[in-house]
Amino acid sequence: MTVAQDAPEAVLEGLDEEQRTAAATLTGPLCILAGAGTGKTRAITRRIAYGVRSGVYDPHRVLAVTFTARAAAEMRSRLASLGAPGVQARTFHAAALRQLQYFWPVAVGGTMPQILDHKVRLLAEAAKRLRITTDRASLRDFASEVEWAKVSTLTPEGYVEAATGREAPAGVDHQSFARLYQAYEDLKSDQHLMDFEDVLLFTAGMLENDERVAAQIRQQYRHFVVDEYQDVSPLQQRLLDNWLGGREELCVVGDAAQTIYSFTGASPDYLMQFRRSYPQAEVVKLIRDYRSTPQVVSLANTLLADRKPGLGGNEAPWPTPLQLISQREAGPTPVLTEHPDDDAEAAWVAEQVSSLQEQGAALSQIAVLYRTNGQSQAFEQALASAGISYQLRGSERFFSRREIREAMAALRTSSLVQQPEAGGEPEETVPEAVRGVLSSIGWSAKAPTSTGAVRERWESLAAVVALADQLAAEREEFTLREFLAELDERSAAQHAPTVEGVTLASLHSAKGLEWDAVFLAGLCEGLMPITFAQTQREIDEERRLLYVGITRARKHLYLSHASARHAGGRGRRKASRFLIPLRRSLGLEPAAVKIAPGGGKPSPNAATRKGPVTCAGCGEVLTVATQIKRRRCETCPPRYDEQLFEHLRAWRLDYAKRLQLKAFMVFADSTLELVAEHKPTTDEDLLKIPGIGTKKLEQHGAPLKEALTEYLKT
Known part of the structure; x- marks a missing residue:
């Protein structure tokens, strides 16, 4: 009906x-x-x-x-x-x-404090009073820590206790930072200011x-x-x-x-x-995904499903993820590549972007995403060298950029706004007028080949020109005054126009956006997950960050990493551990065999196995016997429940004393590590653990299961 x-x-x-x-x-x-x-x-x-x-x-x-x-x-x-x-x-x-603005006169009285745009100035003054040495990077860290404390509803008095176990901001101990936090609050109060968290x-x-x-x-x-x-x-x-x-x-x-x-x-x-x-x-x-193809959705589901407990056991909750089901037609298989260095990776990305453009893809529907903003330079250079327009996202807000403020000021003072034609048709259309005005402050029909500030300025002005074209095509009798009103309205809402260029952005700043084609670059250990992610909670967040990156893609998805930072460098970088299940999902073979660090000749029984044994963390092929047994190379963090491991070691020591045996004769540490990781509860599961054979199971299996059950019940 x-x-x-x-x-x-x-x-x-x-x-x-x-x-x-x-x-x-x-x-x-x-x-x-x-x-x-x-x-x-x-x-x-x-x-x-x-x-x-x-x-x-x-x-x-x-x-x-x-x-x-x-x-x-x-x-x-x-x-x-x-x-x-x-x-x-x-x-x-x-x-x-x-x-707050409406009720302040009634609830508080007097003039409401002004909002502080940036915390850095006051923090610098507070640090100077306390004789704390600062630079731009440390001041940014202090500002971030103040914001964390305030959104966590922590006062300077309560900060120290709550921050226990949290990394000290910019190397300043928590007690000193609490004093800095208090000094910052005092300065705000003295100057009748408030920050965004105060709102x-x-x-x-x-x-x-x-x-x-x-x-x-x-x-x-x-x-x-x-x-x-x-x-x-x-x-x-x-x-x-x-x-x-x-x-x-x-x-x-x-x-x-x-x-x-x-x-x-x-x-x-x-x-x-x-x-x-x-x-x-x-x-x-x-759970019905209307954005991405089945191939992209499958990869995203695989990434979340691969998460295993470890690094602290139950201290990091992990709710069962939603299993997405794509509603789109099948698309191309995601591409996963390895490159010798960062420049080679960036050049390859530029080639693929050029190929997509030749196939009819709009540059504004292509994004290159990375973990840290410092990774953008190689991609800026590669795209500029290839003559491909790009825009940097996550830096300064579009309408706050100097060139945009200059553009709007120049348009306001143009003759078509100050002295509009009295009746009849204007001599110029709005797009023509905008081009004429903006050409006086740096816009040109041809994009510059350089990178950095010059290119960013041009891209910003080109976005204003493109918006003028779009609105003039959509609206009849469109005037320059109406165009300026549109810019003012968009500025108030921070609704930036689409820049016709490839988006370069960090994964965090890409949240809530989507593109037809997405390149996820720099997927190596140390960047994804980031070096400072050590706990299970932090590793989980990095996994979710990559998941967000994958699900930004509608159709084309490319994942890449480089073995070295610079051309000719030693390729010591490892592919991200998160790529291991994705490789399996895509049917790709493991990376080339390498001798593990500290290894000499391959393990005698390595060749008799059905295939190479790879590290469960990074996917590196293992050749050292103890590492093969652990399923982990020496540089990757352990994945087992550390509390359970210590419980099993204490049990083994007591058990071995009663049997008048050396502790290692019962079970080796590497075996207990695997037990703490997999938590086997049956004889069949125990026999799957390297280091536990039929004889060991008969001798010590029952007491081991009792010790394991005792821990799991607590």
Whole structure:
């Protein structure tokens, strides 16, 4: 039966079964677990629109919260097109700031403090007072640590205890940093300033301490939707709880497998424990992937499924990932390559980009993603040498760039704006006028071949020219005044135009975006996972980061790594351990056989095995007997439960004393390591452990199983 377009149910048309269930559930707590590319924004905007059109929601009493201004702007645009233009869609900070500005005169009185754009200046002053030596890098680290402390709701007094076990920022001990943190807060107070975290802190405090304000805000907003809920910090959750005031009209959307901002204080715990907080909550899982081909989705699923416990056992929770199912037609098989050095890898990427362009791919639909911003230089040079346009993402905001401010100023002072034609047709079209004005400040029809600042400036101006072309084609009688108004509106929403060039971006800054073709570069140990990722939690986050990178690709996916940093360098780099299951999934053979570090001749029985034994961590072929036994080379971190290993060693020592044997005669350390990793519970499982044969099993198997069971029960 056809539904009338003005009927509430019309907005539910075209949704799949799970999306429709989510969109039609209008009341009570609702948790939507939405995998990458499963249409979560579509589901939640349709849900809000359905609630508004059916009369369940007053659009002015709905607050949708997301994490970026761009995502909020997109949500507002979609809601307006669905007939729900009055709904507020904002970031946490934007929503809190609006409330703070409105209620400050009543709740606090006086002038509200100015917002501090950057913490570095005050931190430098605070460090100077405390005689702490700083440089630009250390000041950035201090700023990040202050932000972590504040979103974790830690005061300077509570910081030291909470930071135990956390790496000291910029090499400054925690006690000294706490003093620096306090000095920074004092300077802010003296200068009547507040930072971005204070916006949330002050708003939460205002709601907690002023019942009149709390009642008015809770009267204003009755229904809440929170997107990207896996990235909520304790401070944001505190504010959300105050907004709700004990009510349960809350819909949260997220995916624990896309948690990649833990280092900033974000926590997936609120998403994972939502049913514990709201026992009556409905849970809907979105698993149909509309973004990526089956080949890309399969690789993403494989990466998450390969995660094994270890490095601390149960201290790192790992919820069962959503098993995505692609809804797209089959595409090309992902490509996995190894290169001799970084420059060779970058040159190969440029060649593939050129090939994709020749096949009709738009450069704006191609991205090169890497772990750290320092990796971009090789790709900038390779693309520029090949005459391929590119844009750097994650650096300065588009509308904050000097050249864009200059462009907008030049357009405002142009004759077509100051003295528009009195009647009749203007002498120039808007695109022609924009080209004429911007050519005076550095734009040219031909892109420069150099890299760095010159190229970035040109790319920014070229994006403004392209936007003028696009809008002039879409709108009749388009004027330069209207174009400037459009730029001002986009600037306020930080809605940057699309730059027609390959996107170069870190994996973190690529979250929430997608491209037809994605190159994941530099996938070697030390970069993926990053060197400082040591604990199970940190390794898990790196795995999720690579998962986010893979799921950015719609059709073409390329994964690569280089054996050396520079041409002619010794190829000592190892491919990322995360590539091992992906190689198997793609049907690729292991990397070329290499003698393991510290190894001499291959193990005598290595040749009798069915195939080469590879390290479970990095995939390196093993040739040393003890390493073969452990299934781990000497440079890779252990994967076993360290607490269980120590428990088994203590048991072995006591057991061996009772039998009047040397401890190693019962089981070797390498054998106990494997037991601590695999936790075998049956005789059949024990016999799979190297170092445990039939005789060992008969002699010591039963006591070993008892010791293992004793630990697992605790």
